[in-house]
Amino acid sequence: MSIQVAALTKIYGQQKAVNAISFEAGTGVLGFLGPNGAGKSTTMKMLTCYLPPSEGTATVAGFDIGTHPLEVKRSIGYLPESNPLYTDMYVKEALGFVAGIHHIHEPEKRIAEVIEQTGLGPEQHKKIGQLSKGYRQRVGLAQAILHDPQVLILDEPTSGLDPNQLVGIRQLISDLGKTKTVILSTHIMQEVEAVCNNVIIINKGNIVANDTLAGLRNKNGDASLESIFIKLTNA
Numbered sequence: 175m176s177i178q179v180a181a182l183t184k185i186y187g188q189q190k191a192v193n194a195i196s197f198e199a200g201t202g203v204l205g206f207l208g209p210n211g212a213g214k215s216t217t218m219k220m221l222t223c224y225l226p227p228s229e230g231t232a233t234v235a236g237f238d239i240g241t242h243p244l245e246v247k248r249s250i251g252y253l254p255e256s257n258p259l260y261t262d263m264y265v266k267e268a269l270g271f272v273a274g275i276h277h278i279h280e281p282e283k284r285i286a287e288v289i290e291q292t293g294l295g296p297e298q299h300k301k302i303g304q305l306s307k308g309y310r311q312r313v314g315l316a317q318a319i320l321h322d323p324q325v326l327i328l329d330e331p332t333s334g335l336d337p338n339q340l341v342g343i344r345q346l347i348s349d350l351g352k353t354k355t356v357i358l359s360t361h362i363m364q365e366v367e368a369v370c371n372n373v374i375i376i377n378k379g380n381i382v383a384n385d386t387l388a389g390l391r392n393k394n395g396d397a398s399l400e401s402i403f404i405k406l407t408n409a
Protein backbone atom coordinates (compact mmCIF):
# COMPACT_ATOMS: atom_id res chain seq x y z
CA MET A 175 0.00 0.00 0.00
CA SER A 176 1.42 3.39 -0.96
CA ILE A 177 -0.33 5.18 1.89
CA GLN A 178 -0.79 3.82 5.41
CA VAL A 179 -2.34 6.07 8.01
CA ALA A 180 -2.45 5.11 11.69
CA ALA A 181 -4.41 7.09 14.30
CA LEU A 182 -3.50 10.40 12.65
CA THR A 183 -4.70 13.36 14.70
CA LYS A 184 -4.54 17.14 14.40
CA ILE A 185 -5.51 19.45 17.19
CA TYR A 186 -5.72 23.20 16.51
CA GLY A 187 -5.86 24.95 19.90
CA GLN A 188 -8.96 23.45 21.54
CA GLN A 189 -10.31 21.85 18.36
CA LYS A 190 -9.65 18.26 17.27
CA ALA A 191 -9.87 18.77 13.50
CA VAL A 192 -8.74 15.20 12.69
CA ASN A 193 -9.48 12.51 15.27
CA ALA A 194 -7.21 9.43 15.17
CA ILE A 195 -8.06 8.39 11.61
CA SER A 196 -6.61 5.22 10.09
CA PHE A 197 -6.82 4.03 6.50
CA GLU A 198 -4.78 2.57 3.64
CA ALA A 199 -4.65 3.41 -0.03
CA GLY A 200 -3.10 1.60 -2.98
CA THR A 201 -3.16 2.06 -6.75
CA GLY A 202 -6.41 3.70 -7.89
CA VAL A 203 -8.40 6.81 -7.12
CA LEU A 204 -9.61 7.19 -3.54
CA GLY A 205 -12.38 9.76 -3.14
CA PHE A 206 -11.90 11.73 0.08
CA LEU A 207 -15.27 13.26 0.89
CA GLY A 208 -16.78 15.21 3.72
CA PRO A 209 -18.68 18.40 4.51
CA ASN A 210 -16.94 21.77 4.82
CA GLY A 211 -14.63 21.75 7.83
CA ALA A 212 -14.60 17.94 8.14
CA GLY A 213 -10.79 17.74 8.16
CA LYS A 214 -10.00 16.75 4.57
CA SER A 215 -7.46 19.49 3.79
CA THR A 216 -5.88 19.10 7.22
CA THR A 217 -5.36 15.37 6.57
CA MET A 218 -3.87 16.11 3.15
CA LYS A 219 -1.54 18.71 4.65
CA MET A 220 -0.27 16.16 7.18
CA LEU A 221 0.29 13.49 4.50
CA THR A 222 2.29 15.96 2.40
CA CYS A 223 4.38 17.04 5.44
CA TYR A 224 3.03 20.57 5.20
CA LEU A 225 1.66 20.31 8.76
CA PRO A 226 2.97 18.06 11.55
CA PRO A 227 0.41 15.74 13.16
CA SER A 228 -0.45 16.19 16.83
CA GLU A 229 -0.53 12.41 17.26
CA GLY A 230 -0.36 9.29 15.10
CA THR A 231 1.71 8.34 12.09
CA ALA A 232 1.53 7.78 8.36
CA THR A 233 3.79 6.37 5.67
CA VAL A 234 3.76 7.46 2.06
CA ALA A 235 5.52 5.25 -0.50
CA GLY A 236 7.08 3.45 2.45
CA PHE A 237 8.48 6.60 4.08
CA ASP A 238 7.40 7.88 7.48
CA ILE A 239 6.04 11.46 7.37
CA GLY A 240 7.70 12.19 10.73
CA THR A 241 11.18 10.87 10.05
CA HIS A 242 11.56 11.03 6.22
CA PRO A 243 9.71 14.16 5.06
CA LEU A 244 12.01 14.81 2.07
CA GLU A 245 11.49 11.31 0.67
CA VAL A 246 7.73 11.66 1.25
CA LYS A 247 7.65 14.98 -0.62
CA ARG A 248 9.63 13.47 -3.52
CA SER A 249 7.06 10.68 -3.80
CA ILE A 250 4.04 13.00 -3.83
CA GLY A 251 2.46 15.36 -6.30
CA TYR A 252 0.25 17.80 -4.40
CA LEU A 253 -2.35 20.17 -5.74
CA PRO A 254 -3.49 22.24 -2.74
CA GLU A 255 -7.03 23.63 -2.61
CA SER A 256 -5.78 27.20 -3.01
CA ASN A 257 -3.52 26.23 -5.98
CA PRO A 258 -0.80 28.80 -5.28
CA LEU A 259 1.03 29.78 -8.49
CA TYR A 260 3.64 32.30 -9.59
CA THR A 261 1.34 34.54 -11.62
CA ASP A 262 4.19 36.58 -13.16
CA MET A 263 5.77 33.49 -14.69
CA TYR A 264 4.98 32.11 -18.13
CA VAL A 265 3.45 28.62 -18.11
CA LYS A 266 6.56 26.92 -19.46
CA GLU A 267 8.81 29.01 -17.22
CA ALA A 268 6.87 27.87 -14.11
CA LEU A 269 7.00 24.24 -15.20
CA GLY A 270 10.74 24.64 -15.89
CA PHE A 271 11.21 26.03 -12.40
CA VAL A 272 9.41 23.05 -10.83
CA ALA A 273 11.35 20.64 -13.08
CA GLY A 274 14.56 22.22 -11.76
CA ILE A 275 13.48 21.69 -8.14
CA HIS A 276 12.92 18.01 -8.89
CA HIS A 277 16.15 17.67 -10.95
CA ILE A 278 14.12 16.22 -13.80
CA HIS A 279 16.16 14.59 -16.56
CA GLU A 280 15.44 16.11 -20.02
CA PRO A 281 13.06 18.74 -18.61
CA GLU A 282 11.91 20.12 -21.98
CA LYS A 283 10.71 16.71 -23.12
CA ARG A 284 8.86 16.08 -19.86
CA ILE A 285 7.32 19.59 -19.84
CA ALA A 286 5.99 19.03 -23.37
CA GLU A 287 4.48 15.72 -22.21
CA VAL A 288 2.62 17.22 -19.24
CA ILE A 289 1.45 20.20 -21.33
CA GLU A 290 -0.09 17.68 -23.72
CA GLN A 291 -1.56 15.56 -20.88
CA THR A 292 -3.19 18.50 -19.12
CA GLY A 293 -4.44 20.18 -22.30
CA LEU A 294 -2.39 23.32 -21.69
CA GLY A 295 -1.18 23.48 -25.30
CA PRO A 296 -3.25 26.44 -26.54
CA GLU A 297 -2.32 28.58 -23.49
CA GLN A 298 1.27 27.49 -22.98
CA HIS A 299 2.81 30.78 -24.15
CA LYS A 300 0.80 32.96 -21.72
CA LYS A 301 1.71 34.29 -18.31
CA ILE A 302 -0.10 32.38 -15.52
CA GLY A 303 -1.72 35.63 -14.37
CA GLN A 304 -3.40 35.91 -17.79
CA LEU A 305 -4.98 32.46 -17.61
CA SER A 306 -8.60 31.65 -16.78
CA LYS A 307 -9.31 29.77 -13.53
CA GLY A 308 -9.69 26.43 -15.31
CA TYR A 309 -6.34 26.78 -17.06
CA ARG A 310 -4.69 27.78 -13.78
CA GLN A 311 -6.04 24.51 -12.31
CA ARG A 312 -4.40 22.71 -15.22
CA VAL A 313 -1.07 24.39 -14.46
CA GLY A 314 -1.41 23.25 -10.81
CA LEU A 315 -2.09 19.72 -11.97
CA ALA A 316 0.79 19.83 -14.46
CA GLN A 317 3.15 20.92 -11.65
CA ALA A 318 1.87 18.10 -9.45
CA ILE A 319 2.48 15.34 -12.01
CA LEU A 320 5.69 16.70 -13.54
CA HIS A 321 8.08 14.48 -11.53
CA ASP A 322 5.90 11.40 -12.18
CA PRO A 323 5.22 10.78 -8.48
CA GLN A 324 3.87 7.48 -7.15
CA VAL A 325 1.22 9.30 -5.09
CA LEU A 326 -1.00 12.23 -6.06
CA ILE A 327 -2.92 14.29 -3.54
CA LEU A 328 -5.47 16.50 -5.24
CA ASP A 329 -7.56 18.89 -3.14
CA GLU A 330 -10.63 19.88 -5.17
CA PRO A 331 -8.73 19.86 -8.48
CA THR A 332 -11.77 20.47 -10.68
CA SER A 333 -13.27 23.45 -8.85
CA GLY A 334 -13.97 26.22 -11.33
CA LEU A 335 -13.73 24.10 -14.46
CA ASP A 336 -16.41 24.34 -17.15
CA PRO A 337 -18.25 21.13 -18.19
CA ASN A 338 -16.01 20.64 -21.24
CA GLN A 339 -12.86 20.94 -19.20
CA LEU A 340 -14.27 18.67 -16.47
CA VAL A 341 -14.52 15.72 -18.82
CA GLY A 342 -10.87 16.01 -19.88
CA ILE A 343 -9.46 16.49 -16.39
CA ARG A 344 -11.55 13.65 -14.93
CA GLN A 345 -10.29 11.37 -17.69
CA LEU A 346 -6.72 12.40 -16.85
CA ILE A 347 -7.29 11.66 -13.13
CA SER A 348 -8.77 8.25 -14.02
CA ASP A 349 -5.79 7.47 -16.25
CA LEU A 350 -3.32 8.53 -13.55
CA GLY A 351 -5.15 6.21 -11.11
CA LYS A 352 -4.29 3.19 -13.27
CA THR A 353 -0.67 3.32 -12.15
CA LYS A 354 -0.63 5.71 -9.18
CA THR A 355 -2.28 6.14 -5.81
CA VAL A 356 -4.52 9.19 -6.10
CA ILE A 357 -6.34 10.82 -3.20
CA LEU A 358 -9.02 13.10 -4.56
CA SER A 359 -10.96 15.52 -2.43
CA THR A 360 -14.14 16.76 -4.08
CA HIS A 361 -17.66 17.90 -3.27
CA ILE A 362 -18.99 16.72 -6.64
CA MET A 363 -20.68 13.33 -6.22
CA GLN A 364 -20.93 12.86 -9.99
CA GLU A 365 -17.15 13.17 -10.12
CA VAL A 366 -16.73 10.50 -7.43
CA GLU A 367 -18.93 8.16 -9.45
CA ALA A 368 -16.96 8.92 -12.60
CA VAL A 369 -13.42 8.45 -11.30
CA CYS A 370 -13.18 6.84 -7.84
CA ASN A 371 -12.62 3.18 -7.05
CA ASN A 372 -12.87 3.62 -3.28
CA VAL A 373 -14.42 6.25 -1.05
CA ILE A 374 -13.70 7.57 2.41
CA ILE A 375 -16.24 9.88 4.03
CA ILE A 376 -14.97 11.98 6.90
CA ASN A 377 -17.21 13.95 9.25
CA LYS A 378 -16.05 16.19 12.11
CA GLY A 379 -12.60 14.62 11.97
CA ASN A 380 -13.84 11.00 12.06
CA ILE A 381 -14.02 8.46 9.25
CA VAL A 382 -17.69 7.44 8.89
CA ALA A 383 -17.31 5.28 5.76
CA ASN A 384 -14.42 3.53 4.00
CA ASP A 385 -15.53 1.28 1.19
CA THR A 386 -15.72 0.66 -2.53
CA LEU A 387 -18.42 2.66 -4.33
CA ALA A 388 -20.42 -0.53 -4.87
CA GLY A 389 -19.97 -1.61 -1.24
CA LEU A 390 -21.16 1.76 0.01
CA ARG A 391 -24.30 1.52 -2.12
CA ASN A 392 -24.98 -2.09 -1.06
CA LYS A 393 -24.81 -1.17 2.60
CA ASN A 394 -27.16 1.76 2.11
CA GLY A 395 -30.02 0.20 0.16
CA ASP A 396 -28.66 1.28 -3.24
CA ALA A 397 -29.33 4.92 -2.42
CA SER A 398 -27.63 7.68 -4.41
CA LEU A 399 -24.16 8.70 -3.28
CA GLU A 400 -25.55 12.14 -2.45
CA SER A 401 -28.17 10.75 -0.06
CA ILE A 402 -25.62 8.37 1.51
CA PHE A 403 -23.31 11.36 2.08
CA ILE A 404 -26.12 13.39 3.66
CA LYS A 405 -27.19 10.48 5.90
CA LEU A 406 -23.67 9.70 7.12
CA THR A 407 -22.63 13.30 7.73
CA ASN A 408 -25.79 14.37 9.57
CA ALA A 409 -25.93 11.40 11.95
Ligand SMILES: Nc1ncnc2c1ncn2[C@@H]1O[C@H](COP(=O)(O)OP(=O)(O)OP(=O)(O)O)[C@@H](O)[C@H]1O
Nearest residue numbers: 186189191208209210211212213214215216217255
Ligand atom coordinates in the same frame (compact mmCIF):
# COMPACT_ATOMS: atom_id res chain seq x y z
N1 LIG B 1 -4.62 26.65 10.60
C1 LIG B 1 -5.73 26.41 11.30
N2 LIG B 1 -5.89 26.88 12.54
C2 LIG B 1 -7.02 26.63 13.26
N3 LIG B 1 -8.05 25.89 12.80
C3 LIG B 1 -7.93 25.38 11.57
C4 LIG B 1 -6.78 25.61 10.74
N4 LIG B 1 -6.96 24.97 9.55
C5 LIG B 1 -8.17 24.37 9.63
N5 LIG B 1 -8.76 24.61 10.82
C6 LIG B 1 -10.07 24.11 11.28
O1 LIG B 1 -10.04 22.68 11.21
C7 LIG B 1 -11.28 22.18 10.71
C8 LIG B 1 -11.01 21.32 9.49
O2 LIG B 1 -10.61 22.17 8.42
P1 LIG B 1 -10.18 21.60 6.99
O3 LIG B 1 -9.71 22.77 6.17
O4 LIG B 1 -9.28 20.46 7.16
O5 LIG B 1 -11.60 21.08 6.44
P2 LIG B 1 -12.02 20.56 4.99
O6 LIG B 1 -12.70 19.24 5.21
O7 LIG B 1 -10.89 20.58 4.06
O8 LIG B 1 -13.11 21.64 4.58
P3 LIG B 1 -13.56 22.29 3.14
O9 LIG B 1 -14.41 21.26 2.46
O10 LIG B 1 -14.36 23.48 3.58
O11 LIG B 1 -12.31 22.65 2.38
C9 LIG B 1 -12.16 23.38 10.45
O12 LIG B 1 -13.02 23.56 11.56
C10 LIG B 1 -11.19 24.54 10.35
O13 LIG B 1 -11.74 25.77 10.77
